[in-house]
Amino acid sequence: MMYDFLVDLTGSPILSGIVMSLLPLFTFILPFALFAVYLERKVSAHMQDRLGPMRTGWHGWKQTIADILKLIQKEDIVAKDNDKLLFNLAPIIVFAGSYAAFAAIPFASIFIGTEIDLGMFYIVAVTGLVVAGILMAGWASNNKYSLLGSMRSVAQIVSYEIPTMLVMLSVVMLSGTMSLHTLSEMQTGNILNWYILGGPGLSLSKFILIPFMFIGFLIIYISTLAEVNRTPFDIPEAESELVSGYHTEYSGMKFAMFFLSEYANMFAVSAIVVALFLGGYQSPIGYFGNLIGAEWLVPFEQFGWFTVKGVFFVFVQMWLRWTLPRLRVDQLMTVSWKYLIPIAFVNLLIIGLISIL
Amino acid sequence: MKEYLGNIYTALYTIFVGMKITFKHMFVPSVTIQYPEVKLQLPERERNRLYVNMDDCIGCDQCSRACPVSCIDIETTKSLPGEDLGKTSNGKKKALWVTNFTIDFAKCCYCQLCVFPCPTECIYMTDVFEFSEWERDRLVYDFATLTPEERQEKRDNLAKFNAEKEAEKLKAAAAPKPDVKKDEPEVK
Numbered sequence: 001m002m003y004d005f006l007v008d009l010t011g012s013p014i015l016s017g018i019v020m021s022l023l024p025l026f027t028f029i030l031p032f033a034l035f036a037v038y039l040e041r042k043v044s045a046h047m048q049d050r051l052g053p054m055r056t057g058w059h060g061w062k063q064t065i066a067d068i069l070k071l072i073q074k075e076d077i078v079a080k081d082n083d084k085l086l087f088n089l090a091p092i093i094v095f096a097g098s099y100a101a102f103a104a105i106p107f108a109s110i111f112i113g114t115e116i117d118l119g120m121f122y123i124v125a126v127t128g129l130v131v132a133g134i135l136m137a138g139w140a141s142n143n144k145y146s147l148l149g150s151m152r153s154v155a156q157i158v159s160y161e162i163p164t165m166l167v168m169l170s171v172v173m174l175s176g177t178m179s180l181h182t183l184s185e186m187q188t189g190n191i192l193n194w195y196i197l198g199g200p201g202l203s204l205s206k207f208i209l210i211p212f213m214f215i216g217f218l219i220i221y222i223s224t225l226a227e228v229n230r231t232p233f234d235i236p237e238a239e240s241e242l243v244s245g246y247h248t249e250y251s252g253m254k255f256a257m258f259f260l261s262e263y264a265n266m267f268a269v270s271a272i273v274v275a276l277f278l279g280g281y282q283s284p285i286g287y288f289g290n291l292i293g294a295e296w297l298v299p300f301e302q303f304g305w306f307t308v309k310g311v312f313f314v315f316v317q318m319w320l321r322w323t324l325p326r327l328r329v330d331q332l333m334t335v336s337w338k339y340l341i342p343i344a345f346v347n348l349l350i351i352g353l354i355s356i357l
Numbered sequence: 358m359k360e361y362l363g364n365i366y367t368a369l370y371t372i373f374v375g376m377k378i379t380f381k382h383m384f385v386p387s388v389t390i391q392y393p394e395v396k397l398q399l400p401e402r403e404r405n406r407l408y409v410n411m412d413d414c415i416g417c418d419q420c421s422r423a424c425p426v427s428c429i430d431i432e433t434t435k436s437l438p439g440e441d442l443g444k445t446s447n448g449k450k451k452a453l454w455v456t457n458f459t460i461d462f463a464k465c466c467y468c469q470l471c472v473f474p475c476p477t478e479c480i481y482m483t484d485v486f487e488f489s490e491w492e493r494d495r496l497v498y499d500f501a502t503l504t505p506e507e508r509q510e511k512r513d514n515l516a517k518f519n520a521e522k523e524a525e526k527l528k529a530a531a532a533p534k535p536d537v538k539k540d541e542p543e544v545k
Contacts, residue, residue, distance in 0.1 A: 043383070045387070046382070046383045046384075046387065047379045047380075047382050047383055048382070049382055049385050049386075049387050049388050049389075050387055050388070050389050051387045051389040051391070054391065319376060319379060319380070320372075320376070322379055323372070323375040323376050323378075323379045324372065324375060339364075339365065
Protein backbone atom coordinates (compact mmCIF):
# COMPACT_ATOMS: atom_id res chain seq x y z
CA MET A 1 0.00 0.00 0.00
CA MET A 2 1.12 3.45 -0.88
CA TYR A 3 0.43 5.00 2.51
CA ASP A 4 2.46 2.40 4.38
CA PHE A 5 5.24 2.81 1.87
CA LEU A 6 5.23 6.57 2.44
CA VAL A 7 5.23 6.13 6.21
CA ASP A 8 8.25 3.85 5.88
CA LEU A 9 9.93 6.36 3.62
CA THR A 10 9.32 9.56 5.60
CA GLY A 11 8.78 8.16 9.06
CA SER A 12 5.95 10.60 9.64
CA PRO A 13 2.27 9.63 9.35
CA ILE A 14 1.20 13.28 9.13
CA LEU A 15 3.51 14.08 6.24
CA SER A 16 2.58 10.96 4.35
CA GLY A 17 -1.08 11.67 5.02
CA ILE A 18 -0.71 15.11 3.46
CA VAL A 19 1.17 13.68 0.50
CA MET A 20 -1.44 10.97 0.06
CA SER A 21 -4.29 13.48 0.14
CA LEU A 22 -2.66 15.85 -2.32
CA LEU A 23 -1.43 13.18 -4.68
CA PRO A 24 -4.68 12.60 -6.60
CA LEU A 25 -5.16 16.35 -6.99
CA PHE A 26 -1.83 17.03 -8.63
CA THR A 27 -1.21 13.75 -10.38
CA PHE A 28 -4.71 13.21 -11.59
CA ILE A 29 -7.48 15.77 -11.15
CA LEU A 30 -5.70 18.89 -12.42
CA PRO A 31 -4.21 17.23 -15.52
CA PHE A 32 -7.49 15.41 -16.07
CA ALA A 33 -9.54 18.62 -15.84
CA LEU A 34 -7.21 20.34 -18.30
CA PHE A 35 -7.47 17.39 -20.64
CA ALA A 36 -11.23 17.00 -20.20
CA VAL A 37 -11.96 20.63 -20.97
CA TYR A 38 -9.87 20.30 -24.12
CA LEU A 39 -11.57 17.01 -24.98
CA GLU A 40 -14.99 18.50 -24.41
CA ARG A 41 -14.27 21.40 -26.73
CA LYS A 42 -12.83 19.14 -29.39
CA VAL A 43 -15.63 16.56 -29.13
CA SER A 44 -18.33 19.22 -29.25
CA ALA A 45 -16.62 20.92 -32.17
CA HIS A 46 -16.23 17.80 -34.23
CA MET A 47 -19.76 16.65 -33.51
CA GLN A 48 -20.93 19.95 -34.98
CA ASP A 49 -18.52 19.74 -37.93
CA ARG A 50 -16.32 22.46 -36.48
CA LEU A 51 -12.65 22.32 -35.51
CA GLY A 52 -12.56 23.72 -32.00
CA PRO A 53 -9.42 25.39 -30.63
CA MET A 54 -6.70 25.36 -33.29
CA ARG A 55 -4.48 28.35 -32.57
CA THR A 56 -2.47 27.58 -29.44
CA GLY A 57 -0.05 24.79 -30.13
CA TRP A 58 -0.66 21.74 -32.28
CA HIS A 59 -4.44 21.50 -32.76
CA GLY A 60 -4.79 23.94 -29.86
CA TRP A 61 -3.58 21.56 -27.15
CA LYS A 62 -2.31 24.45 -25.02
CA GLN A 63 -5.71 26.17 -25.03
CA THR A 64 -6.90 25.05 -21.59
CA ILE A 65 -3.54 25.90 -20.02
CA ALA A 66 -3.88 29.39 -21.46
CA ASP A 67 -7.45 29.58 -20.16
CA ILE A 68 -6.37 28.64 -16.65
CA LEU A 69 -3.60 31.24 -16.76
CA LYS A 70 -6.19 33.78 -17.85
CA LEU A 71 -8.58 32.79 -15.05
CA ILE A 72 -5.83 33.14 -12.46
CA GLN A 73 -5.10 36.68 -13.60
CA LYS A 74 -8.72 37.78 -13.65
CA GLU A 75 -10.24 40.14 -11.14
CA ASP A 76 -12.14 38.40 -8.39
CA ILE A 77 -15.45 40.25 -8.40
CA VAL A 78 -17.63 40.16 -5.29
CA ALA A 79 -20.79 42.18 -5.70
CA LYS A 80 -21.87 44.62 -2.99
CA ASP A 81 -24.93 42.75 -1.79
CA ASN A 82 -23.41 39.28 -1.83
CA ASP A 83 -23.20 37.35 1.39
CA LYS A 84 -19.42 37.55 1.52
CA LEU A 85 -18.73 34.61 3.82
CA LEU A 86 -20.99 32.12 2.05
CA PHE A 87 -19.99 33.47 -1.33
CA ASN A 88 -16.32 32.82 -0.66
CA LEU A 89 -16.91 29.52 1.08
CA ALA A 90 -19.21 27.96 -1.54
CA PRO A 91 -16.63 27.11 -4.25
CA ILE A 92 -14.34 25.61 -1.62
CA ILE A 93 -17.12 23.42 -0.25
CA VAL A 94 -18.19 22.31 -3.71
CA PHE A 95 -14.66 21.42 -4.63
CA ALA A 96 -14.00 19.76 -1.28
CA GLY A 97 -17.14 17.66 -1.75
CA SER A 98 -16.16 16.43 -5.15
CA TYR A 99 -12.51 15.99 -4.21
CA ALA A 100 -13.31 14.05 -1.05
CA ALA A 101 -14.99 11.39 -3.18
CA PHE A 102 -11.60 10.61 -4.69
CA ALA A 103 -10.36 9.41 -1.32
CA ALA A 104 -12.31 6.16 -1.63
CA ILE A 105 -11.81 5.60 -5.35
CA PRO A 106 -9.27 2.89 -6.09
CA PHE A 107 -7.01 4.02 -8.92
CA ALA A 108 -4.88 0.89 -8.71
CA SER A 109 -4.44 -1.97 -6.30
CA ILE A 110 -1.85 0.02 -4.34
CA PHE A 111 -3.11 3.54 -5.03
CA ILE A 112 -6.23 4.27 -3.02
CA GLY A 113 -6.60 7.24 -0.71
CA THR A 114 -8.14 5.44 2.19
CA GLU A 115 -9.22 1.85 2.44
CA ILE A 116 -12.34 2.30 4.49
CA ASP A 117 -14.83 -0.55 4.43
CA LEU A 118 -17.71 1.80 3.79
CA GLY A 119 -16.23 3.27 0.61
CA MET A 120 -19.48 3.48 -1.31
CA PHE A 121 -21.42 4.82 1.63
CA TYR A 122 -18.72 7.41 2.21
CA ILE A 123 -18.84 8.58 -1.40
CA VAL A 124 -22.62 8.95 -1.36
CA ALA A 125 -22.45 10.83 1.93
CA VAL A 126 -19.61 13.13 1.06
CA THR A 127 -20.90 14.12 -2.36
CA GLY A 128 -23.95 15.40 -0.48
CA LEU A 129 -21.65 18.26 0.53
CA VAL A 130 -21.76 19.46 -3.06
CA VAL A 131 -25.49 20.10 -2.69
CA ALA A 132 -24.86 22.34 0.30
CA GLY A 133 -22.12 24.19 -1.55
CA ILE A 134 -24.31 24.79 -4.57
CA LEU A 135 -27.18 26.05 -2.44
CA MET A 136 -24.76 28.35 -0.62
CA ALA A 137 -23.45 29.69 -3.92
CA GLY A 138 -26.95 30.37 -5.18
CA TRP A 139 -28.10 32.02 -1.99
CA ALA A 140 -24.99 34.11 -1.43
CA SER A 141 -25.00 35.42 -4.98
CA ASN A 142 -28.12 37.42 -4.19
CA ASN A 143 -29.31 36.88 -7.74
CA LYS A 144 -32.61 35.32 -8.72
CA TYR A 145 -31.09 33.23 -11.51
CA SER A 146 -28.40 31.87 -9.25
CA LEU A 147 -30.90 30.98 -6.57
CA LEU A 148 -33.25 29.35 -9.07
CA GLY A 149 -30.36 27.38 -10.50
CA SER A 150 -29.14 26.17 -7.16
CA MET A 151 -32.66 25.25 -6.04
CA ARG A 152 -33.14 23.23 -9.18
CA SER A 153 -29.77 21.63 -8.66
CA VAL A 154 -30.58 20.60 -5.13
CA ALA A 155 -33.95 19.16 -6.14
CA GLN A 156 -32.28 17.28 -8.93
CA ILE A 157 -29.39 15.87 -6.93
CA VAL A 158 -31.62 14.82 -4.06
CA SER A 159 -34.04 12.98 -6.33
CA TYR A 160 -31.38 11.32 -8.45
CA GLU A 161 -29.40 10.11 -5.45
CA ILE A 162 -32.15 7.58 -4.75
CA PRO A 163 -31.84 5.50 -7.95
CA THR A 164 -28.04 5.74 -7.67
CA MET A 165 -28.12 4.34 -4.18
CA LEU A 166 -30.65 1.64 -5.04
CA VAL A 167 -28.39 0.37 -7.80
CA MET A 168 -25.35 0.60 -5.53
CA LEU A 169 -27.31 -1.36 -2.98
CA SER A 170 -28.01 -4.13 -5.46
CA VAL A 171 -24.30 -4.48 -6.15
CA VAL A 172 -23.59 -4.39 -2.43
CA MET A 173 -26.11 -7.21 -1.95
CA LEU A 174 -24.41 -9.31 -4.58
CA SER A 175 -20.84 -8.69 -3.50
CA GLY A 176 -21.35 -8.36 0.21
CA THR A 177 -18.92 -5.45 0.49
CA MET A 178 -19.07 -1.68 0.44
CA SER A 179 -15.40 -1.16 -0.17
CA LEU A 180 -14.68 -0.22 -3.73
CA HIS A 181 -11.22 -1.70 -3.39
CA THR A 182 -12.52 -5.12 -2.37
CA LEU A 183 -15.15 -4.86 -5.08
CA SER A 184 -12.48 -4.23 -7.69
CA GLU A 185 -10.39 -7.11 -6.35
CA MET A 186 -13.39 -9.43 -6.70
CA GLN A 187 -13.73 -8.61 -10.38
CA THR A 188 -10.21 -9.71 -11.21
CA GLY A 189 -9.23 -12.30 -13.77
CA ASN A 190 -11.15 -11.74 -16.94
CA ILE A 191 -14.04 -9.78 -18.33
CA LEU A 192 -16.59 -12.44 -17.28
CA ASN A 193 -16.02 -11.56 -13.64
CA TRP A 194 -17.18 -7.99 -14.05
CA TYR A 195 -20.42 -7.17 -12.33
CA ILE A 196 -22.07 -6.04 -15.53
CA LEU A 197 -21.75 -9.68 -16.60
CA GLY A 198 -23.10 -11.03 -13.33
CA GLY A 199 -20.06 -10.88 -11.08
CA PRO A 200 -17.29 -13.34 -10.26
CA GLY A 201 -17.67 -17.08 -10.44
CA LEU A 202 -19.54 -19.28 -12.86
CA SER A 203 -23.05 -20.41 -12.01
CA LEU A 204 -26.54 -20.44 -13.47
CA SER A 205 -27.68 -17.45 -11.41
CA LYS A 206 -24.86 -15.41 -12.90
CA PHE A 207 -26.37 -15.73 -16.36
CA ILE A 208 -29.86 -14.89 -15.15
CA LEU A 209 -28.37 -11.80 -13.53
CA ILE A 210 -26.83 -10.34 -16.68
CA PRO A 211 -29.90 -8.44 -18.05
CA PHE A 212 -30.70 -7.05 -14.61
CA MET A 213 -27.14 -5.92 -14.05
CA PHE A 214 -27.26 -4.24 -17.40
CA ILE A 215 -30.45 -2.38 -16.44
CA GLY A 216 -28.80 -1.39 -13.17
CA PHE A 217 -25.79 -0.13 -15.06
CA LEU A 218 -27.97 2.04 -17.32
CA ILE A 219 -29.89 3.44 -14.37
CA ILE A 220 -26.79 4.35 -12.38
CA TYR A 221 -25.21 5.90 -15.44
CA ILE A 222 -28.26 8.07 -16.13
CA SER A 223 -28.73 9.10 -12.53
CA THR A 224 -25.07 9.91 -11.94
CA LEU A 225 -25.19 12.00 -15.09
CA ALA A 226 -27.99 13.95 -13.44
CA GLU A 227 -26.06 14.20 -10.19
CA VAL A 228 -23.16 15.99 -11.83
CA ASN A 229 -25.54 18.40 -13.62
CA ARG A 230 -24.52 17.42 -17.11
CA THR A 231 -26.70 17.80 -20.16
CA PRO A 232 -29.46 16.56 -20.68
CA PHE A 233 -29.85 17.17 -16.94
CA ASP A 234 -28.11 20.55 -16.84
CA ILE A 235 -31.16 22.55 -15.82
CA PRO A 236 -29.28 24.12 -12.85
CA GLU A 237 -26.92 25.79 -15.31
CA ALA A 238 -29.33 26.15 -18.22
CA GLU A 239 -27.51 28.87 -20.14
CA SER A 240 -30.54 29.82 -22.17
CA GLU A 241 -32.82 30.28 -19.17
CA LEU A 242 -30.69 31.05 -16.13
CA VAL A 243 -27.61 32.80 -17.56
CA SER A 244 -25.40 30.14 -16.03
CA GLY A 245 -27.19 29.14 -12.85
CA TYR A 246 -25.36 29.20 -9.56
CA HIS A 247 -22.03 30.33 -11.00
CA THR A 248 -23.41 33.42 -12.72
CA GLU A 249 -21.87 35.76 -10.16
CA TYR A 250 -18.53 34.01 -9.90
CA SER A 251 -15.41 35.07 -11.70
CA GLY A 252 -11.73 34.31 -11.79
CA MET A 253 -10.38 31.54 -9.61
CA LYS A 254 -13.65 30.91 -7.80
CA PHE A 255 -15.31 30.18 -11.10
CA ALA A 256 -12.35 27.97 -11.97
CA MET A 257 -12.98 26.03 -8.73
CA PHE A 258 -16.55 25.32 -9.79
CA PHE A 259 -15.33 24.32 -13.19
CA LEU A 260 -12.65 22.07 -11.76
CA SER A 261 -15.12 20.41 -9.42
CA GLU A 262 -17.54 19.83 -12.29
CA TYR A 263 -14.89 17.99 -14.25
CA ALA A 264 -13.59 16.19 -11.16
CA ASN A 265 -17.17 15.11 -10.49
CA MET A 266 -17.56 13.85 -14.01
CA PHE A 267 -14.60 11.58 -13.52
CA ALA A 268 -15.65 10.62 -10.00
CA VAL A 269 -19.06 9.32 -11.09
CA SER A 270 -17.55 7.57 -14.08
CA ALA A 271 -15.04 5.98 -11.72
CA ILE A 272 -17.83 4.79 -9.43
CA VAL A 273 -19.70 3.26 -12.37
CA VAL A 274 -16.49 1.64 -13.55
CA ALA A 275 -15.63 0.31 -10.09
CA LEU A 276 -19.12 -1.07 -9.55
CA PHE A 277 -19.82 -2.66 -12.90
CA LEU A 278 -16.78 -2.70 -15.11
CA GLY A 279 -14.10 -4.23 -12.98
CA GLY A 280 -12.61 -1.06 -11.56
CA TYR A 281 -8.91 -1.01 -12.27
CA GLN A 282 -8.83 -4.63 -13.42
CA SER A 283 -7.68 -5.41 -16.90
CA PRO A 284 -10.10 -7.40 -19.07
CA ILE A 285 -7.28 -9.29 -20.78
CA GLY A 286 -4.65 -9.91 -18.09
CA TYR A 287 -1.52 -7.96 -17.30
CA PHE A 288 1.53 -7.48 -19.43
CA GLY A 289 3.63 -7.12 -16.27
CA ASN A 290 2.65 -10.62 -15.10
CA LEU A 291 3.40 -11.99 -18.53
CA ILE A 292 7.01 -10.80 -18.59
CA GLY A 293 7.49 -11.31 -14.86
CA ALA A 294 7.76 -7.62 -13.97
CA GLU A 295 5.41 -7.39 -11.01
CA TRP A 296 6.09 -3.70 -10.44
CA LEU A 297 4.48 -2.91 -13.79
CA VAL A 298 1.05 -4.21 -12.76
CA PRO A 299 -0.11 -1.19 -10.68
CA PHE A 300 0.81 1.15 -13.51
CA GLU A 301 -1.17 -0.96 -15.93
CA GLN A 302 -4.08 -0.97 -13.52
CA PHE A 303 -3.89 2.80 -13.25
CA GLY A 304 -3.88 2.98 -17.04
CA TRP A 305 -6.90 0.70 -17.36
CA PHE A 306 -8.80 2.65 -14.75
CA THR A 307 -8.04 5.93 -16.48
CA VAL A 308 -9.00 4.56 -19.87
CA LYS A 309 -12.31 3.23 -18.61
CA GLY A 310 -13.07 6.43 -16.69
CA VAL A 311 -12.17 8.69 -19.59
CA PHE A 312 -14.29 6.56 -21.90
CA PHE A 313 -17.34 7.18 -19.75
CA VAL A 314 -16.47 10.86 -19.48
CA PHE A 315 -16.40 10.83 -23.27
CA VAL A 316 -19.84 9.21 -23.34
CA GLN A 317 -21.09 11.97 -21.03
CA MET A 318 -19.80 14.53 -23.49
CA TRP A 319 -21.27 12.57 -26.36
CA LEU A 320 -24.66 12.64 -24.68
CA ARG A 321 -24.28 16.32 -23.91
CA TRP A 322 -23.87 17.21 -27.55
CA THR A 323 -26.64 14.86 -28.64
CA LEU A 324 -29.56 15.52 -26.34
CA PRO A 325 -31.47 18.71 -25.59
CA ARG A 326 -32.09 19.81 -22.01
CA LEU A 327 -35.02 18.36 -20.07
CA ARG A 328 -37.75 20.49 -18.60
CA VAL A 329 -38.00 20.56 -14.79
CA ASP A 330 -41.16 18.44 -14.73
CA GLN A 331 -39.67 15.98 -17.23
CA LEU A 332 -36.60 15.73 -15.04
CA MET A 333 -38.70 14.81 -12.02
CA THR A 334 -40.78 12.40 -14.10
CA VAL A 335 -37.68 10.57 -15.27
CA SER A 336 -36.43 10.17 -11.75
CA TRP A 337 -39.58 9.43 -9.75
CA LYS A 338 -41.72 7.63 -12.30
CA TYR A 339 -39.12 5.70 -14.24
CA LEU A 340 -35.72 5.34 -12.64
CA ILE A 341 -36.75 4.81 -9.01
CA PRO A 342 -39.46 2.15 -9.60
CA ILE A 343 -37.30 0.29 -12.08
CA ALA A 344 -34.27 0.48 -9.79
CA PHE A 345 -36.39 -0.78 -6.92
CA VAL A 346 -37.82 -3.73 -8.85
CA ASN A 347 -34.35 -4.41 -10.16
CA LEU A 348 -33.01 -4.44 -6.61
CA LEU A 349 -35.67 -6.93 -5.53
CA ILE A 350 -35.03 -9.21 -8.49
CA ILE A 351 -31.27 -9.15 -7.98
CA GLY A 352 -31.84 -9.87 -4.31
CA LEU A 353 -34.02 -12.84 -5.14
CA ILE A 354 -31.59 -14.21 -7.67
CA SER A 355 -28.65 -13.84 -5.32
CA ILE A 356 -30.30 -16.07 -2.70
CA LEU A 357 -30.98 -18.77 -5.28
CA MET B 358 -48.47 0.01 -18.51
CA LYS B 359 -48.16 -0.30 -22.26
CA GLU B 360 -47.64 3.43 -22.54
CA TYR B 361 -45.08 3.29 -19.73
CA LEU B 362 -42.97 0.64 -21.42
CA GLY B 363 -43.48 2.38 -24.75
CA ASN B 364 -42.07 5.59 -23.27
CA ILE B 365 -38.99 3.79 -22.01
CA TYR B 366 -38.47 2.15 -25.39
CA THR B 367 -38.91 5.45 -27.27
CA ALA B 368 -36.55 7.26 -24.92
CA LEU B 369 -33.78 4.71 -25.23
CA TYR B 370 -34.29 4.20 -28.95
CA THR B 371 -34.25 7.91 -29.77
CA ILE B 372 -31.18 8.46 -27.60
CA PHE B 373 -29.31 5.82 -29.56
CA VAL B 374 -30.49 7.28 -32.88
CA GLY B 375 -29.20 10.69 -31.78
CA MET B 376 -25.93 9.29 -30.53
CA LYS B 377 -25.41 7.48 -33.81
CA ILE B 378 -25.84 10.73 -35.72
CA THR B 379 -23.47 12.71 -33.52
CA PHE B 380 -20.91 9.92 -33.66
CA LYS B 381 -21.04 9.90 -37.44
CA HIS B 382 -20.52 13.64 -37.49
CA MET B 383 -17.32 13.31 -35.48
CA PHE B 384 -15.70 11.87 -38.59
CA VAL B 385 -17.21 14.24 -41.11
CA PRO B 386 -14.62 16.73 -42.39
CA SER B 387 -15.25 20.02 -40.66
CA VAL B 388 -16.61 22.98 -42.53
CA THR B 389 -14.41 25.48 -40.71
CA ILE B 390 -12.09 27.55 -42.87
CA GLN B 391 -8.87 28.43 -41.09
CA TYR B 392 -9.12 32.01 -42.26
CA PRO B 393 -5.73 33.69 -42.44
CA GLU B 394 -4.11 30.52 -43.77
CA VAL B 395 -6.96 29.42 -46.02
CA LYS B 396 -8.99 31.99 -47.85
CA LEU B 397 -12.19 31.58 -49.77
CA GLN B 398 -12.20 32.71 -53.37
CA LEU B 399 -13.67 36.18 -53.53
CA PRO B 400 -16.89 36.68 -55.48
CA GLU B 401 -16.63 37.76 -59.09
CA ARG B 402 -17.74 41.35 -58.66
CA GLU B 403 -16.18 42.03 -55.29
CA ARG B 404 -15.18 45.59 -54.41
CA ASN B 405 -12.10 46.11 -52.31
CA ARG B 406 -9.25 48.53 -51.95
CA LEU B 407 -8.64 50.85 -54.88
CA TYR B 408 -5.39 51.12 -56.71
CA VAL B 409 -4.26 53.91 -59.02
CA ASN B 410 -1.77 53.18 -61.73
CA MET B 411 -0.07 56.58 -61.88
CA ASP B 412 1.72 55.80 -65.17
CA ASP B 413 -1.65 56.04 -66.88
CA CYS B 414 -3.23 58.84 -64.88
CA ILE B 415 -3.79 62.04 -66.81
CA GLY B 416 -5.02 63.96 -63.81
CA CYS B 417 -8.48 64.60 -65.27
CA ASP B 418 -10.13 64.68 -61.83
CA GLN B 419 -13.14 62.70 -63.02
CA CYS B 420 -12.83 60.04 -60.32
CA SER B 421 -12.66 62.70 -57.67
CA ARG B 422 -15.83 64.29 -58.96
CA ALA B 423 -17.63 60.98 -59.16
CA CYS B 424 -16.83 60.12 -55.56
CA PRO B 425 -19.95 60.44 -53.37
CA VAL B 426 -17.95 60.87 -50.16
CA SER B 427 -15.14 63.02 -51.54
CA CYS B 428 -12.42 60.72 -50.43
CA ILE B 429 -10.24 61.25 -53.50
CA ASP B 430 -8.15 64.38 -53.41
CA ILE B 431 -6.32 65.37 -56.60
CA GLU B 432 -4.11 68.36 -57.24
CA THR B 433 -2.69 68.89 -60.68
CA THR B 434 -0.12 71.32 -61.99
CA LYS B 435 0.05 72.32 -65.64
CA SER B 436 3.16 71.32 -67.44
CA LEU B 437 5.33 73.90 -69.15
CA PRO B 438 5.17 74.09 -72.96
CA GLY B 439 8.53 72.42 -73.48
CA GLU B 440 7.99 69.49 -71.11
CA ASP B 441 7.14 66.03 -72.38
CA LEU B 442 5.15 63.98 -69.89
CA GLY B 443 4.84 60.90 -72.06
CA LYS B 444 1.75 59.03 -73.10
CA THR B 445 -0.66 56.69 -71.33
CA SER B 446 -0.93 53.08 -72.35
CA ASN B 447 -3.98 53.80 -74.50
CA GLY B 448 -2.30 56.62 -76.36
CA LYS B 449 -3.53 59.69 -74.55
CA LYS B 450 -1.06 62.50 -74.12
CA LYS B 451 -0.46 63.57 -70.56
CA ALA B 452 -0.53 67.31 -69.99
CA LEU B 453 -0.68 67.71 -66.24
CA TRP B 454 1.67 66.93 -63.42
CA VAL B 455 -0.29 65.12 -60.75
CA THR B 456 1.22 66.76 -57.72
CA ASN B 457 -1.18 65.22 -55.24
CA PHE B 458 -3.37 62.12 -55.45
CA THR B 459 -4.60 60.83 -52.11
CA ILE B 460 -7.44 58.45 -51.34
CA ASP B 461 -8.72 58.35 -47.78
CA PHE B 462 -9.83 54.74 -47.29
CA ALA B 463 -11.31 55.63 -43.95
CA LYS B 464 -13.91 57.59 -45.89
CA CYS B 465 -14.13 55.38 -48.96
CA CYS B 466 -17.43 53.54 -49.25
CA TYR B 467 -16.22 51.08 -51.89
CA CYS B 468 -18.99 51.99 -54.33
CA GLN B 469 -16.74 51.66 -57.37
CA LEU B 470 -18.25 54.82 -58.92
CA CYS B 471 -14.79 56.28 -59.47
CA VAL B 472 -13.71 53.33 -61.57
CA PHE B 473 -16.08 53.84 -64.52
CA PRO B 474 -15.46 57.48 -65.48
CA CYS B 475 -11.70 57.04 -65.75
CA PRO B 476 -10.74 57.57 -69.41
CA THR B 477 -7.52 55.61 -69.10
CA GLU B 478 -8.78 52.86 -66.74
CA CYS B 479 -5.98 53.63 -64.34
CA ILE B 480 -8.08 53.50 -61.13
CA TYR B 481 -9.43 50.08 -60.32
CA MET B 482 -10.36 47.67 -57.53
CA THR B 483 -7.78 45.15 -56.31
CA ASP B 484 -8.44 41.98 -54.30
CA VAL B 485 -6.84 43.36 -51.13
CA PHE B 486 -9.33 43.73 -48.30
CA GLU B 487 -7.13 43.27 -45.21
CA PHE B 488 -5.60 46.67 -44.60
CA SER B 489 -6.87 47.74 -41.20
CA GLU B 490 -4.68 50.16 -39.27
CA TRP B 491 -4.36 51.38 -35.70
CA GLU B 492 -4.16 55.03 -36.80
CA ARG B 493 -6.79 56.55 -39.01
CA ASP B 494 -4.18 58.76 -40.70
CA ARG B 495 -2.47 55.71 -42.04
CA LEU B 496 -5.50 54.91 -44.16
CA VAL B 497 -4.83 57.97 -46.32
CA TYR B 498 -2.94 56.51 -49.26
CA ASP B 499 -0.81 58.76 -51.43
CA PHE B 500 -0.58 57.51 -55.00
CA ALA B 501 1.32 60.38 -56.61
CA THR B 502 4.70 59.19 -57.83
CA LEU B 503 6.53 62.49 -57.54
CA THR B 504 8.62 63.20 -54.49
CA PRO B 505 7.62 66.18 -52.33
CA GLU B 506 10.60 68.17 -53.66
CA GLU B 507 9.60 67.45 -57.23
CA ARG B 508 6.04 68.50 -56.52
CA GLN B 509 7.19 71.79 -55.08
CA GLU B 510 9.48 72.26 -58.04
CA LYS B 511 6.61 71.74 -60.50
CA ARG B 512 4.45 74.21 -58.64
CA ASP B 513 7.27 76.76 -58.53
CA ASN B 514 7.98 76.26 -62.21
CA LEU B 515 4.37 76.94 -63.12
CA ALA B 516 4.19 79.95 -60.84
CA LYS B 517 7.36 81.30 -62.43
CA PHE B 518 6.04 80.61 -65.92
CA ASN B 519 2.72 82.29 -65.13
CA ALA B 520 4.49 85.26 -63.63
CA GLU B 521 6.62 85.66 -66.75
CA LYS B 522 3.53 85.38 -68.95
CA GLU B 523 1.74 87.95 -66.84
CA ALA B 524 4.68 90.28 -67.12
CA GLU B 525 4.70 89.88 -70.93
CA LYS B 526 0.99 90.56 -71.04
CA LEU B 527 1.42 93.73 -69.07
CA LYS B 528 4.18 94.77 -71.43
CA ALA B 529 1.97 94.08 -74.41
CA ALA B 530 -0.91 96.02 -72.86
CA ALA B 531 1.35 98.96 -72.28
CA ALA B 532 2.29 99.05 -76.00
CA PRO B 533 -0.20 100.87 -78.30
CA LYS B 534 -2.71 98.60 -79.98
CA PRO B 535 -3.46 98.68 -83.72
CA ASP B 536 -6.97 99.84 -84.43
CA VAL B 537 -9.07 96.89 -85.53
CA LYS B 538 -12.76 96.90 -86.12
CA LYS B 539 -13.91 93.61 -84.82
CA ASP B 540 -17.59 94.12 -84.54
CA GLU B 541 -18.25 95.02 -88.12
CA PRO B 542 -18.68 92.29 -90.68
CA GLU B 543 -16.11 92.17 -93.43
CA VAL B 544 -17.24 93.61 -96.64
CA LYS B 545 -17.02 91.27 -99.52
